[in-house]
Amino acid sequence: MSPHDRDKSSPTDxxxxxxxxxxPDAHKHQRGRLGVVSGGALNTGAARLAGRAGLRIGAGLVRLLCPPDAAPIVAAAVEAVMVSEFATPEGLARLAEPLDAVVIGPAAGLTEATVQNLLALSRTGAALVVDADALTLFRGRAGQLFDCLDRDDVLTPHEGEFERLFPGLLAQGREAAARKAAATAGAVVVLKGRETVIAAPDGRLGVNDNGVPWLATAGSGDVLAGMIGGLIAQRMDSFEAARAAVWMHADAAGRFGPGLIAEDLPDLIPSVLGDLWPG
Incomplete structure (x- = not known):
């Protein structure tokens, strides 16, 4: 397949x-180490959703990276997920150094601290999944974000966030816009929607066609970010990880149907994986 071919994602891809x-001899560190940056004390749920999704999709170790006021709250609300506290961007970077991937953005806070935290993370070896607040904050200065990304990083905007980073580009159509955005950012772009478009900076493009309306609920995007990060932490190619996570995310929601809330999604992942497992 040519790098510029359009592809429809399905479980046979x-x-x-x-x-x-x-x-058979795997241990947790071989299965990948994922970090998720939490927001402040009243905004920890999104990171917890992402962290649980990362564990469920197979990351061997997930660590929530918390500002000091959030750490006691998060520690009381999680079990298998680990918790670490940081007070400065430099402290966050030290915690991230041993990790394979880090999710930043879900309820991280629309403050300059989130910008500085992302810039600090970009200087580590971890692949980044950049979502939500960490996208919105770069409106009008997107170049600053793009300068710190590489081809292993992933941006996960819905159309509003996409427009803030790439103003006017959607007028070209979603597929052309996503492809141009990925080339401009130098990173994988996941343009979320009824048919989510996944584009890589090398021209690869996938369009997911199993989206369901039940995903229109608060927190579902946080779960997707954690799923993508969990697969990347296991050293899956970032473009392929995004394609796989988007499909599995929608498949999980379709299995549940009406009444779905984001908290349901991580615990649906094992049944999705079970149907994909070749063993």
Whole structure:
């Protein structure tokens, strides 16, 4: 397939063969280490959703990286997910150094601190999944964000956030806009919507066609960010990880149907994975 071909994601596509199944001698550190940056004391739920999704999709270790006021709240609300506290961007970067991927943005806070935290993370070896607040904050200065990204990083905007980073680009159509955005940002772009478009900076493009309306609920995007981060932490190619996560996210929601809330999604992931497992 040419790098510029359009592709419809389905469970029979190439990403299925690339899913990172553990071997018989696997241990948690071999299965990938994911970090998720939490917001402040009253805004920890989004990070907890992302962290649980990262665990459910197979990351061997997930650590929530919390400002001091949030750490006691998060620690009381999680079990298998680990909790670490940071007070400065430099402290956050030190915590992220041993991690394979970090999600930043879900309820992280629309403050300059989030910008500085993202810039600090970009100087580590972790691949970044940039979502929500960490996208909105770069409105009018998107170049500052793009300068700190590389091809392993992933941006996950809905159309409003996409317009803030790439003003006017949607007029070209969603697929052309996503492809141009990925080339401009130098990172994978996941343009969310009824048919989510996934574009890589090298020209690869996937369009997911199993979207369901039940995903129109608060927190579902946080779960998707955690799923993408969890697959990347397991060293799956970022474009393929995004394609796989988007499909599995929609498939999980479709299995539940009406009444879905974001808290339901992580615990639906095992049944989705079970149907994809080649064993």
């Amino acid at each position: 190439e990403w299925r063969a690339l899913l990172p199944w553990p071997g």
